[in-house]
Amino acid sequence: MKEKKGAFLRTEGLVHEYSRRDEEGNVTEIIRAVDGVDLSVEPGEFIAVLGANGSGKSTLAKHFNALLTPTDGVVYLDGKRTDQEENVLAIRQLAGMVFQNPDNQLVSNVVEEDVAFGPENLGVPTKEIRKRVKEGLESVGMYAYRKKSPNHLSGGQKQRVAIAGILAMQSGCIILDEATSMLDPMGRKSIIEQVLRLNKEKKITIILITHHMDEVVHADKVFVMKKGKVALSGTPRQVFGQAELLEECKVTLPEAAQIAEELYEHGMPVRTDILTMQELEEELERIFA
Amino acid sequence: MIRDITIGQYYTAESVIHRLDPRIKIVGTLIYMISLFLFHKMSGYAAAILFFLFVLFLSRVPFSFSVRGLRPIFLMLIFTAFLNLFWTEGEVLLRIGALEITKEGIWKMAYISLRLILLILGASIMTLTTTPNDLTAGMERLLSPLKIFHAPVHEIAMMMSIALRFIPILIEETNRIMKAQMARGADFESGNILRKLKNMLPLVLPLFVSALRRANDLAQAMDARCYHGGKGRTRMYPLYFKGIDIVACFICMLYLAALYLTVRFLPI
Structure with a gap:
């Protein structure tokens, strides 16, 4: 069923509701976590979804690889509808997901066997699995740790192993569902760098779900979620230009942008569309030159 | 900090025993353990001990390391030995108050203690030379x-x-x-x-x-990650029998034959 050619991922009027129940199992409250989201992602794009806690961004992400199915609306991944049972395996093979907690997503107690878990499930022949595991681990720089137990690795290293596991499934897309939120700043940086490189070199579509502004400055497109709806979308520069709207979404500007704005308010003639520290540095050098 | 759980402690080494297919090791260990119950003669125990030492030598696990497995059952060992020593009826050799030591009691104590020790050592040789992952894979295939x-x-x-x-x-x-x-x-x-x-x-x-x-x-x-049960699943390291596995099978059978002959034809 190939429909909607072109877009890699496409949602149409996506709604997700879940109900809260009391002890007797009666529905006490229906919560609309995702409320009419339309978006599309082209192959090879780097997309970021931003939002405060409870904005529905994680629920939205779980629709992209059919972990959840829509209450209303449709999601197409590579032209396949996620609510059709026969598409589920193909969709999950195409769109791998890195989860928030690095400990709770690794299955095996040996790194290389964990990376092999996906291809093993897909029934890939033994020789091919070994090749893919090697390539996957090498491309995230974890090949030296292949015989180790994940329990000996740092959080950032575990997330890199998880990424290797997705690469070994030959997914065209990696969804990072707040994958950096439990990492230290070093681990966070290394994961973002890996992901950027995979996007540039292997044209892998990246969907980054996060509440850290600094991670999204390199994205092609940013969606800001608020109460289950997409409140803002555009390039990072377009989005961060709308400081007031962002504040309404309880999303803060990247550090460099904040500094630039403060400087501007204190009467310094700096540009206000600055996103990265490097840009800020160059701007300040220009002013003081 | 505890970072690794090892069932029966895996001893890292490169040896033929380590390289054996886990299925052979599981079945071999079972055969060895059952064989210990098939005789009541010292010569049989001698054969069983020799076979254990032979496998231990091949496995390159130090002797001192292999007997560590006995520590948790040490008290039980002493207890059963005492019971058998003093409460077996037969020809009385020595009398201490109300306690009698009989000839049959001494033999029985020796048999039962040896059997217990060899049971534990035999099982630990398997867990010492097989990673938990291999053990799991081996069990899965054996029980399939x-x-x-x-x-x-x-x-x-x-x-x-x-x-x-x-x-x-x-x-x-x-x-x-x-x-x-x-x-x-x-x-x-x-x-x-x-x-x-x-x-x-x-x-x-x-x-x-x-x-x-x-x-x-x-x-x-x-x-x-597309997990949908065991159906249609492949493995990165599938289990397959190699040359040494077949040799190991023969050695197991040789052991059984040797055990039968010693017990059959030696007087004690």
Whole structure:
């Protein structure tokens, strides 16, 4: 069923509701976590979804690889509808997901066997699995740790192993569902760098779900979620230009942008569309030159 | 910090025994353990001990390391030895008060102690030379005929390997919760057993909640990686019999034959 050619991922009027129940199992409250989201992602794009806690961004992400199915609306991944049972395996093979907690997503107690878990499930022949595991681990720089137990690795290293596991499934897309939120700043940086490189070199579509502004400055497109709806979308520069709207979404500007704005308010003639520290540095050098 | 759980302690080394297919090792160990119950002669024990030493030599596990497995059963060993020594009827050799030592008692003590020791050592040679992962894979393959009766063999093996991965994590978590609760004034030490059990509640409850959350997360992660049971699954390291496995089979049979001959034709 190939429909909607072109877009890699496409949602149409996506709604997700879940109900809260009391002890007797009666529905006490229906919560609309995702409320009419339309978006599309082209192959090879780097997309970021931003939002405060409870904005529905994680629920939205779980629709992209059919972990959840829509209450209303449709999601197409590579032209396949996620609510059709026969598409589920193909969709999950195409769109791998890195989860928030690095400990709770690794299955095996040996790194290389964990990376092999996906291809093993897909029934890939033994020789091919070994090749893919090697390539996957090498491309995230974890090949030296292949015989180790994940329990000996740092959080950032575990997330890199998880990424290797997705690469070994030959997914065209990696969804990072707040994958950096439990990492230290070093681990966070290394994961973002890996992901950027995979996007540039292997044209892998990246969907980054996060509440850290600094991670999204390199994205092609940013969606800001608020109460289950997409409140803002555009390039990072377009989005961060709308400081007031962002504040309404309880999303803060990247550090460099904040500094630039403060400087501007204190009467310094700096540009206000600055996103990265490097840009800020160059701007300040220009002013003081 | 406990980071690795090892069932029966794996001893890392490069040896023919380490390289054997886990299925051969499991079946071989079972055969060896059963063989210990088939005779009542010292010559049989001598043969069994020689075979054990031969395998131990091949495995390159130091002797001192292999006998560590006896430590937990040491008390039981002494206890059964005493019971057999003093409470076996027969020709009395020595009398200490009401206690009698008989000739039959001495023999029985020796037999039973040797049998217990060899049972434990035989099993530990397997766990010392096989990684938990290989053991799980071997069991899964050996039990796979039970699938005809709809026994969830693959699922049990998967559960075992997940447990191996998560036990150290949960132990760490237990320590963390314990410290957190102690900082809030919880007391895990004093009082009688009932009181102690009750005091465990603030430890057990958060631990369960966290374990369930982890299970939920892991299930989702496995779903996301296309896990759909054992059907159509391939393996990165499939088990297959190699030359040394067939040799090992022959050696096992040789052992049984030698054991039969010694017990049949030697007087004691």
